[in-house]
Amino acid sequence: MMTQQFPEDFLWGAASAAYQIEGAATTDGKGPSIWDTFVQQPGKTKNGTTGELAVDHYHRFHEDVALMAQAGLKAYRFSIAWSRILPDGEGVVNQAGIQFYSDLIDDLLQHGIQPVVTLYHWDLPQALQDRYNGWESRALIPLFERYCHILFEAFGDRVTYWVTFNEQNVFTSLGYRWASHPPNVSNVKRMYAANHVINLANATAINLFHKLVPNGSIGPSFGYGYVAPESAHPLDILAAHDANQLNNDWWLDVYCRGQYPQKILTLLQQLNLAFDITDADQALLKSAKPDFIGINYYHGGTVKRPAVNQQPTADKSFTKIDPYLMAADTQDDSLESHLFQSVSNPYLEKTEWGWEIDPIGFQIALRTVYERYQLPIFVTENGLGAFDTLTADRQINDDYRINYLNDHLLQLQAAIAAGVPVIGYCAWSFTDLLSWLNGYSKRYGFVYIDRDDHDAKQLTRIPKKSFYWYQNVIQNNGESL
Template structure:
């Protein structure tokens, strides 16, 4: 790409989340989170949140590496339980102080802080007290937490995400603390999802009230679905997979009301959306300044006929828990035209161009990619090098897709690689590495936690220096 389509103020960034990098899980008054509890359950076969990448103690060194890279933006999350150990009640000043240090150092190094308020780590006290997002008490607690963050950090932080991937999070039982013994699981899921929409609306309203020039938006897990054939039922199956896994969520955030097709779907499958006039008023106040897109793969579907045993709306596991199949709507199949990672995600940079065009044409909001990267094993050589040309290939092809979307007329203002350093993967620990920077540890041996830039780090550094014009150079 000899001529860059990226503007001079395009944000070249990288990202992380608190529970995946910080460690210090109970340091300086931090409370227990759902992410901690889930990690501890898996600690027999992978790493947990106790140390993770140890960003809690090594943030200065990591931010210096970000500055050396030339990073323009660092997208990271605040741990709600560092600010409010119980999710509500008394503020933990040491948590405020910690994030102030990070924000100040980022700004000192000319890196814009971009904060996510909630990334899968609900304070566990709220689970014990209210069953988490089932209760509007958690909505009120979240609004107070958001207000506290805006008041303490909003003088320097102007870009905010509310929830990371609400549309995906709601489909993962362990992240929502949903278990089969809690009655009608799908009805509970709808209630929790609704309360998260209310929390978003309140937090977005508070941001515009309390943060001068503050901007706020949802982060969504992108779903781009191809029909397996040109049969009309297969085409419709792809539309429904997009609608019920992603599109309904963006629509509700942007327009402050559920789309008709979603309401009708709930009626068809016997689910009840309990919504009050007050809820409608709250949701209508929601504001979206931009849409943050997390993109990794595309999906292919065909129509799945209901049966006497499996009525319309019956869900069964598909490719994984997140990408479930549903009778009367869709069944996920493998796309033979795409390569896939060792963990089964099909690699499709063209799908990113499709997603960006689709979201911009539907919602007319500026877009930023807040997660995109390759999770796989990396080999540390005897010379302490990581030759991850496969990661460069992945990032390169997706940046090229972004440039093509920009050329299509889509307003894309930033790209954040997932992730800056290796992180604690929720399901594969440190076997599945995403980082531009290697963390010298394994799941069960901390070693020296040394930071080692990979080949992809140096390649991305040049991309940033050339404002994207060097992405084809190796």
């Protein structure tokens, strides 16, 4: 392994999202989001868990920031709940919402921690879903722009790093295709149409930001997974190439180059899944360029050639869900089935939730993205979901998490040595939090939260073994890895 120092100003951080930690779902004027509503439907989440209380970060953020300072974090990524700022998504601003995030930002800065603000981490105001049909309507673009305008004006003097959309690839496919997230839709054509509107909103926000906060940096956070071929057979290599184009370039090319990959566009047309792209849309997408690319990395994928060389036909039903990659089932008639089939990689171990563990894939991901787009990279998420055990003497010995993070950071270091400019690394997550569909037992944090799906208990914060490990890594700027 090549060794290379981490840059002196490397942003060692951790991340979270509003719905997963804040709680206070109706406190101080907050309006409902699509997640507040979605989780009320029976059977949607594990044990019916919701973010109504979550880990009550809203009332305990001083305690959480003190722990971040104790860990030595240089950056903390969190998201803003749109419906805390604008309860209806539009109209009157809720000053209490602005105040909450303002206090959080001040507290972080006082502890020498850079706030990294995500504008949208999946919790669309319910009012915008009801009134406009959410992201399927272009009406959302100026509304998102106004919401961003309010935040850039309120916090642009104190916050340098901003993330536009968190994992657009994940929330559009889970929300509009697999119906496992709100708005609970299962329609591929509508997914592609909504995705295009979000691309336009992303470009609009970036352009506005560059006008209002010229010294700041903004970019989307993308859920990236490098796709490898199952074998050296040229058809498998071609399948992997196509899978990378469909799963990764489809979004990153638009963010960074302002254009969609042609092959996929053509295929969408053949399958009657195409959406409208006007000349003005094209000009807008071309005009906006992010300052960095946020990469969330959990795992990649492996594919082989499609089962049959099918002629494209209109899209039908979808049966298989890979929540992270838009992976294909073997026999369905989906877009993917014309390009590849997903297979499991026999060389990789899996987490208890079946996610492959592939630190080398992390290095490949970072290098591929940089080599393709030449933009700095901010790792905005990476981490291990696991069942943790609280021992009788109230310890959490999460060596598995330490190993996971250590292995990934070594690969990140190798990517830096290979010339990739990496701004920082936000582990997912700082405290344990609500794992959208998996309740509170799939834990990611450096800090254990003493609650479970059925009993919120006292929500006591207990630093895990990994907390002290990370504290040490940060202290010596990665030399102990």
